[in-house]
Amino acid sequence: MSEDRWNTVLVLGGIRSGKSAFAEALVADAPSVRYVATAVGGEDDPEWRDRIEAHQRRRPQSWSTEETAGDPARLTALLTEAKPDDTLLIDDLGGWVASVLDPARQPQDDEAEVTALAGAVRACPARLVLVSPEVGLSLVPVTPVGRAFADALGTTNQALAEACDSVALVVAGQPTWLKRTAPVARETASPSRQPAVLSPAPPAVAAPPPPPVLTPDTTAEPTVVLPAAPAPEPVRADVLTESTMTLPLVASGLTEIKPGMDLPMPSSDAGPDARERLTGIDLPGAGLGPLAEAIEFAAATQDTTTPRSWDSVRLVLIAGRHGGGAAAGTDPFDVERRVAEAEAGTGLLGRLAGQVGADIAVLRATEAGAMEDGPVTDEATVEAALRDGWRLADAAADAGRDAILLAGLGTGVEAVATAVLAATTGAEPVAMLPRVMLPGGRFDDNAWMVRCAAVRDAMHRIRQEPRGATDVLRELGGPDLAVATGVLLGAAARRIPVLLDGPLGIAAGLVARDLAAQTRHWCVLPEAGTLALVKQGADVLGLAPVLEIGLDLGEGANALTVLPVLRTAVGLLSALPVHPALLAEHGDAGLSDEAEPVADDEAEPDSETADDEAEPGERAGA
Structure with a gap:
């Protein structure tokens, strides 16, 4: 045994x-x-x-x-x-x-x-x-x-x-x-023997400590920064407390977020029809290549074959904090600096958002415990965080935003996303966990091994636990991932497309599909980046990245960088006419308005009129 x-x-x-x-x-x-x-x-x-x-x-x-x-x-x-x-x-x-x-x-x-x-x-x-x-x-x-x-x-x-x-x-x-047989603690090993950090065997532990009781942070309010030139001034918006339209969840008679939710689906016809129409518009060369993926996605989510570009985008940035080995090698002060910059509309995110005209909603999630020691949060906090995320999507829709860009930053986010991927798909954590990079381009492999050990211990701890969506959020994900999952659910309910960026967005997609499978159809991955974690999770979700140019910025910066390219591609379908070579005759839609008009008395009669006016003998001999 x-x-x-x-x-x-x-x-x-x-x-x-x-x-x-x-x-x-x-x-x-x-x-x-x-x-x-x-x-x-x-x-x-x-x-x-x-x-x-x-x-x-x-x-x-x-x-x-x-x-x-x-x-x-x-x-x-x-x-x-x-x-x-x-x-x-x-x-x-x-x-x-x-x-x-x-x-x-x-x-x-x-x-x-x-x-x-x-x-x-x-x-x-x-x-x-x-x-x-x-x-x-x-x-x-x-x-x-x-x-x-x-x-x-x-x-x-x-x-x-x-x-x-x-x-x-x-x-x-x-x-x-x-x-079920409850695990019991093994005999205490000799103090002189210390387990290797990456030992295959699970560490010797006594009975796990009780889960941390984290009071739902009902006063948390995301900071919404509106784009401006130059650096925009931060604007506070009570998007979690202001009145919004009735949630479809409540309108349907349900009282809780749970598996099997019936959310809308994008159009099953508009996307393929738009891709087919794309082959006929007046474009040089062989077409737009992988950018056609973004066009088909936009058409399906807007239910039209001539989609409009995403002109009003909100970056929803979830700032999370995780304890234990997941945060090894992370400088919390540096993370706090980047969060503060996003709230102030400065730094890299502020500059990129200002260039594309996007606003930023920053939500600081409640701190999560160490996943190797026990559940990182409790059930009440998970439920509250899911609803906070849903209301974030509602606020974006009520503000007139036509797309949400979902991303996250914080301490331990990558390790937690790796654990969620392993728990939901069976992926190998060591192969998925990104290396820990310090300022100046140096790698901290010792910190990476500590993160690996934390993920390994967490997976061993929950090996016999249920793997439902809320179970994964309580045991591994924490409040920040729960908020991101709620954003995806709320966005699907309001028919808003979501641009995913980085590990948090992908992990949220994996959890959200177990609550409502429709959510993944409202998501697109603008840029794959370099992380195996993101690529593997996207593959499981059935999301093909639109572009693969090797960006490694994270925190929403990847998607913001390529957003102008996606906007241009989506807008072409409604801006360009059909190629003249594909027109059957003069006068068809797509020709220039400068074509010389034909007088009514000189026009040829149509085939039905000609047949009607012909002599019976002529029609019989035709």
């Missing part, structure tokens, strides 16, 4: 329930995983091969794969041979039962095979996750073979559920724990 007494988990679920993805998330913190595939056959079944390949693409490169195929005894042997430092994921037991019942192996003591497997699971020293289909909720099979399989798999599930430390049932992607 592993040192913290968490050893074996059985994950049950129906077809397409999300059980495999949940099982993979349970072992996401392991440095390497032995993936044991039990599938039998399928060589002549393209659909089955596609399923297997989809599973293979999800596995990190650090994982190794072993196949038991038609030898069920091989799985028992693998569990017996496993070492304490190993992590095994078996997916799934349905394939194993099918191989046990193979007619070519009969007669065979099938019950002995199940008993041997359960004994191997119970004695296995490695960390072990088993995935199995739940057949108890389905219809009784109508064939003897089907009934035999259901009976055998049900018996196997019962035996392994009794042998495992914990059992989870996954329905529609949502896990419910049927059986």
